[in-house]
Amino acid sequence: MxxxxxxxxxxxxxxxxxxxxxxxxxxxxxxxxxSRSDFKEYKNESKIISKNYDEKIILNKIKNSDVIIHLVGLGKQSVDIDYEMINVEFTKHIVNLAKKAKIKKIIYNSGLGVSSKTSVGYFISKYKAEKIIINSGLNYTIFRPSYIVGKDDLFTKFLKKRIKIKTIEIPGSGNYSIQPISINDVVKIIFQSFDQIKFKNKIIDLVGPDYLTFEQYVKLFSKGTKTKIKKINLENAYFDAITNSKSNFGVDDLNILIGDFKGNYNKLQKITQMNFESVIELLKSGRLL
Ligand SMILES: NC(=O)c1ccc[n+]([C@@H]2O[C@H](COP(=O)([O-])OP(=O)(O)OC[C@H]3O[C@@H](n4cnc5c(N)ncnc54)[C@H](OP(=O)(O)O)[C@@H]3O)[C@@H](O)[C@H]2O)c1
Incomplete structure (x- = not known):
């Protein structure tokens, strides 16, 4: 069997x-x-609810699993919770649990733009998390995703809300580009990475085939909806991000956008041999609205 x-x-x-x-x-x-909070289980799924991922609750239940996919991450910090606590220390905790549970493989989502040269706090924390995983001795695959697009991702939900009020604001020129990847492709790639040797102990950009500017993205998203697209001064966007914890764009959201990061799609295509979904076509189809 x-x-x-x-x-x-x-x-x-x-x-x-x-x-x-x-x-x-x-x-x-x-x-x-x-998870920290309750949810409905799928077929073949069992759940563990724990606020702090308490070893006493978790360890026995996950013993001898084949793969752990660590998807806890923080993209905006505050005085109560910061990148070091979640992206670094929490990853350390998960790696320790994985080792004690004798799980052989760990899969982690870092971020496109992470490098040893970065000066952005968010990327520094992801870089440290990558190092913890690389040095763990576990078989690993680290993905560096750009923006992952789906019907229910944070930015899609944000744009849909803005369309309801008929205005979308773009920080600065909007000429910086993104390289979005569809969530449908992301789940397939993660599945492939479980046991295929091509993924073993690798860091791989998780990016789609299309580059487009932020302005083009927003225009395509809102096509046919009579939404006004308004450019706001970048200084004002940063001022809002720095002084208002509920701003539309956080400081690091802006840093990531302005950073204009590009990933190696050809390498991903070669490894996966997949036909990728075009996010431009997805936007044109109106299926995200
Ligand atoms: N989505 C993207 O475009 C994108 C791009 C680049 C990288 N990534 C990375 O991919 C991973 C998953 O992203 P996502 O978009 O699915 O993010 P998400 O929707 O924000 O989910 C992250 C999850 O982390 C858990 N979490 C957050 N704060 C926590 C805390 N203080 N203690 C314990 N758990 C906490 C939560 O899980 P529970 O609510 O279940 O507890 C939360 O739902 C993250 O590491 C993210 O940085 C995502």
Missing amino acids: VKRIQVVITGANGFVAKNLRKYLSKNNIDLISI
Whole structure:
């Protein structure tokens, strides 16, 4: 009899995790999904609810699983919770749990733009998390995603709200570009990376085939909706981000956009041999609205 694969997922209620759990469940993977708050289980899924991912609650249940996919991450910090606590220390905790549970493989989402030369706090924390994983001795695959697009991602939800009030604001010129990737492709790639040797101990950009400027993206998204697109001064956008915790764009959202990062799509295509969904076509189809 073929042994079934057992996969542990952290941050189960997040955007990537929800889509991934659904996809893996459909593919008959056994799931153990961990979250701070309750959620509905899919077929072949068991859940663990724990605020601090308490070893006493978790360790026995995840013992000898095949893969752990660590999807807990923080993209905006405050005095109560910062990048060091979640992106660095929490990753350390998960790596320790994985080692004690004798899980062989860890998959982690870092970020496009992470490098040893970065001076951005968010990327520094992701860089440190990458190092913890690389030095763990576990078999790893680290992905560096650009913006992951789906019907239920944070930015799509934000744009839909803005369309309702008929104005979308663009910080600065809007000429900086993004290289979005569809969530449907992301879940397939993560699935491939479980046991294929091409993914073993690699850092791989998770980017789609199309580059487009932020302005083009927003225009295509809102096409046919009579939404006004308004450019706001970049200084004002940063001022709002620095002084208002509820600003539309956080400081690091702006840093990432202005950073204009590009990833190696050709390498990803070569490794996965997949036909990628064009996000431009997805936007044109209006399916995200
Ligand atoms: N989405 C993208 O475009 C994108 C791009 C680049 C990198 N990434 C990375 O991919 C990963 C998943 O992204 P996502 O878009 O799915 O993010 P998300 O929707 O914000 O989900 C992250 C999850 O992390 C968990 N979490 C957050 N704060 C926590 C805390 N203080 N303690 C414990 N758990 C906490 C939460 O899970 P529970 O609510 O279940 O507890 C949350 O749902 C993250 O590491 C992110 O940085 C995403």
